[in-house]
Amino acid sequence: MTTKTIPAKPDAKLTGRKVERAAGQVDAVTLTEGGRPARKPARYLRLPGGQTTGKSMFQFAKGLSPLQAHDLITEGLPVDSARELMASFLIIDRDAVLKAMGISERTLQRAKTADRPLDSNASDRTLRLAAVAEQAIEVLGSQEAAERWLAAPAMGLDQRRPIDLLQSSEGTELVKTLLTRMDYGVYA
Numbered sequence: 001m002t003t004k005t006i007p008a009k010p011d012a013k014l015t016g017r018k019v020e021r022a023a024g025q026v027d028a029v030t031l032t033e034g035g036r037p038a039r040k041p042a043r044y045l046r047l048p049g050g051q052t053t054g055k056s057m058f059q060f061a062k063g064l065s066p067l068q069a070h071d072l073i074t075e076g077l078p079v080d081s082a083r084e085l086m087a088s089f090l091i092i093d094r095d096a097v098l099k100a101m102g103i104s105e106r107t108l109q110r111a112k113t114a115d116r117p118l119d120s121n122a123s124d125r126t127l128r129l130a131a132v133a134e135q136a137i138e139v140l141g142s143q144e145a146a147e148r149w150l151a152a153p154a155m156g157l158d159q160r161r162p163i164d165l166l167q168s169s170e171g172t173e174l175v176k177t178l179l180t181r182m183d184y185g186v187y188a
Contacts, residue, residue, distance in 0.1 A: 057085045058137065061130030073124045076117025082126050083108060089133075091147035092163060100166040101126045128172050132162070135176060139183045154178065 064072070086097050098105060102125040103118065118126065136146035153159040156178045165171030 057130045058134035061127045062134035069127055073120050077123040079111035079116050085130055092151050096163050100129045100163050129166050132175055135179050139179050
């Protein structure tokens, strides 16, 4: 099968063989032999109302103030934000990410439109996962190292996987505390 990648142009839409996109959503479109587009994942977080942040989900969630996070959670993140966060993980399996976000595979399948918001619980868990992942990247130096750490049993967490503890706010605080201790070199 032959493919052809065409750079996307700002503020365009995808029609036939022409490449069009909303700003910040798609960097390029790959056309397959049949002329159908195979999109690369979006790079930037899409907020309610269709705005983009210009940051990855990891960076965006880490930089939110508590009040900003509250407003986003109560309004509900778009389902596309969850899809983008899932696409950001390269090592951690899809099921573990879905479980940490509190979203089922079926929920993602049903929400075909980008404007459908997640419920407040799933929005909260999605932002928590992204913020912890960014903190782990900062502490461990790379996304690969951070994902390996999140997916492996941790001695400081009673041999539990950090990704599994992100399902509750208490577990998330334990993971954040351990990352802070690791950053300062205090393991005991």
